[in-house]
Amino acid sequence: MPIGEEQHNESATGMLRGRSIIGFGRGKGNGVAFHAFDPQTGQACEPAFTSANAEEIDHAIELAATAAPKWARASGTTRAEFLRAIASRLETIAARLIERAHLETALPMARLKGELARTCDQLRLFADVVQEGSWVMGRIDRGDPKRTPTPKPDIRSMLRPLGPVVVFGASNFPLAFSVAGGDSASAWASGNPVIVKAHPAHPGTSELVGRAISESVHSCGLAEGLFSLLFDGGVTVGQTLVEHPLVKGVGFTGSYAGGRTLMDLAASRLEPIPVFAEMGSVNPVFILPGALEARGEHIVSGLYESFTLGGGQFCTKPGLVFLPEGRASEKLMRSLEALVSAAAPFSLLTTGIRTAFVRAREDRRRCADLRTVIAELNDWSHNSLQVGATLMETDVTTFLSRSELSEEMFGPSTLLVTHSDKAQLIEVASMLKGHLTATVHGTEQDFQEFFELIQTLETKVGRLIFNGYPTGVEVCHAMVHGGPYPATSDGRSTSVGTQSIFRFSRPVCFQDCPHQLLPAELRDENPLGICRMVDGAMTREGIAESR
């Protein structure tokens, strides 16, 4: 299915076609149509999209497997050019892309503009990392033919790609965690072809991004199997992809139920494969007594902003706030209550998210020892996905006695939990499951006094935040957007920042390899000038002729 020139320039002007992108071609689909919905009106958005059929799934995977060996050996420069080409094309179609994403998600235009910038910055950051090249963790242990009793072999290792990777687009980040998001960028950067299963809530946005990627593959002269985009209104496509023997890794951002299903599918394969599922968390916040006294009002406004940002639909939303009982807390809670009561309604992304949010809130309202404040919806209409901001309050005893209060509630809500003393606080912290983040507000004296709390929290999360808020995940080298299960499927990974590149790679070593067969990263002279470990010491120097 070769693609014509016309198709390669379709992204800026062409109509959406509602068909999967299979390499350089388009699928016909399985005949079953689905639509995106405008969350502000509940109306279906044109055009209709059709789910990929079984042959198209197979074809996309086979193209990816065919493209894999060459992409695995592509230089860092070639990979960087590709990532930068995607970023440039996305910027070219920015206006149309943001307009469509706004239609499908109702996320504010400014937020979507920021998310696009972040997506492009992310692609370019990965481009810089792979062009520089040191990320491969090159290691050289030189041989010694004279060693007794056995000669010492020459051993050289570096990270190599896994093979075709399947990425699931997330509903809440139609750009940064979707078709050209962090999972795709990191998988490509480490040398893997990518097949994206588009999220059905923003298929038009996905198609626009998918076209830009497919055109970038073409314009860079790369193999078409480097990228395919499959649509599905249901779950068949995703399941088939994860079970396919040629697929070697999975990236996912979404619900716990969805992530756990993929984990179980991947673990029960004849050849189990790694699944990197970021499944969200409740992101506990701890307000310590000194900070509460010194700047309670300041914390209130930051907290409110953080838990309502993006309608509270961030996996880093602070959904749980621990604070000491007493007058200072009372004051903080009343200030927060005032902000919540006065809040304008928030649009949620999908009917499913709204239904789950409202149901969870009703469940909690039935809890006798939990107080709930909900902003009124003045302009509530039956088609709308709007909800009012929600504040809940209880104490540690009630919190510990009702396990549902520890569950994530996706939407603009948070739960305040008061504790009676430090021992109770440390007890409840030690009982927390894995989360993406924990946040501590404290003074210098608080931190001294509550050092045990900080140590406990470190074992529970991927990111520990001091005197700040968990929303806003910086895309940088040191970011860890991960955390122990159930926050993610694999607490040894991050899905944001350049360390996410490690997920889709594995170490391979070459023993006594003839020099001309070695990857450039491992050659004596260090032609790429990368940082390597040579005989145990880090260096950018080449080594003397070893054979």
Place this chain on the structure above:
Amino acid sequence: MPIGEEQHNESATGMLRGRSIIGFGRGKGNGVAFHAFDPQTGQACEPAFTSANAEEIDHAIELAATAAPKWARASGTTRAEFLRAIASRLETIAARLIERAHLETALPMARLKGELARTCDQLRLFADVVQEGSWVMGRIDRGDPKRTPTPKPDIRSMLRPLGPVVVFGASNFPLAFSVAGGDSASAWASGNPVIVKAHPAHPGTSELVGRAISESVHSCGLAEGLFSLLFDGGVTVGQTLVEHPLVKGVGFTGSYAGGRTLMDLAASRLEPIPVFAEMGSVNPVFILPGALEARGEHIVSGLYESFTLGGGQFCTKPGLVFLPEGRASEKLMRSLEALVSAAAPFSLLTTGIRTAFVRAREDRRRCADLRTVIAELNDWSHNSLQVGATLMETDVTTFLSRSELSEEMFGPSTLLVTHSDKAQLIEVASMLKGHLTATVHGTEQDFQEFFELIQTLETKVGRLIFNGYPTGVEVCHAMVHGGPYPATSDGRSTSVGTQSIFRFSRPVCFQDCPHQLLPAELRDENPLGICRMVDGAMTREGIAESR
């Protein structure tokens, strides 16, 4: 259960007690006894050992969980001292240890002496790595409060331990992959307490090593929960350990069946945990035409040595050799046949291993298109675990038609497979599953001509060997003793070499963390002088005061 001074000096002289080591105390066991067996005579070795009971398992895990937070914050120097103390104590009891290991395994004294040296070198290599400290992958992205539209936070990340790790001793390496072997060393090095489930084939060796470790914990003034050693004649202890909520990771070296069982157990936990199971492989060897012509005889003797080393009971045994059909191959096969026919018998480690070997050999002998040569056993006796070296020959067509020929056969055997042409060779290579190693013998011209083969093999293994043999796994920084499933449970890891330390750790980041709360590895001034990534560049320099 405090241990007296007498017990702390028991390792060199004290009798074996046959009881689990729980921190500084000893278990009573569950009343069910089991024995080690001398493979040379089939006689039971004294004393009787008793399996740990349920309370002892719980107690060992609770001690480990209690020890975890402090060990997680122990300096690299403290961890290094502990690892070196173990090595020194093992050397002190070397004579007794090797004697007991020889009794329980029938492995030659020279081999056991070498294995002990390797075990101690390995502990010291890990000590060097953690004392130097750069292994933690420290990364610092400095903040910028003036950035618009949002201030840039200060983010710092490093690798942190997982928590209590369970290690299963392997039958075939009673020292290097057992109680104080690579899994334990790497887990301690990265800051985790270790609970070892002793392999029932060498419990006496395990007890001697276990005492030395327990004494090292005590002499270094560390928490007793850092180490426990549990005995079991069956599978209950291992299963209970892997299912326990406080256990956070598993290391295993052994059979595919055993490894897969642990993987499935760990994946079905409420909180799934990583299992690093090294399950062995067939380690294909490819003899290319030029090498066959130029040095066929030389390759024959190396190959024979490699597949019979240690009675063929290495996970790196070359169990499959591909070579082009024709006169040169015929000659090589006849030479190998002569070596095999004249070979003295080999002692296997356990009844189970011998039974599986003999059964697999009988199955293969029933295959019409497979020729088998077996060394005669002149002094075969009914109690013995001896077997004769075995050579099998077939062609690619037969090999591909019978899946059992791709399975590992643990013992002194190898299967030669002739192919008709290059296309057939590349086809069969592309159909291989994951292996620990692949080996290619070739001339410079061979490597040019068969480059596609080499590229294919790279995707199948953790280590690619040129003009050598897969047995002999160098313990160094660049070693990768891993490989895609089913060679291991996680092809993204190695169980030998200093990169194995990464398995039992995970990245954690600190956002805007007050300087006095940061781990030393992440402080501005870089007090440990480690190599870190600062704003994307590797450096050992400290950074200017950031706040």
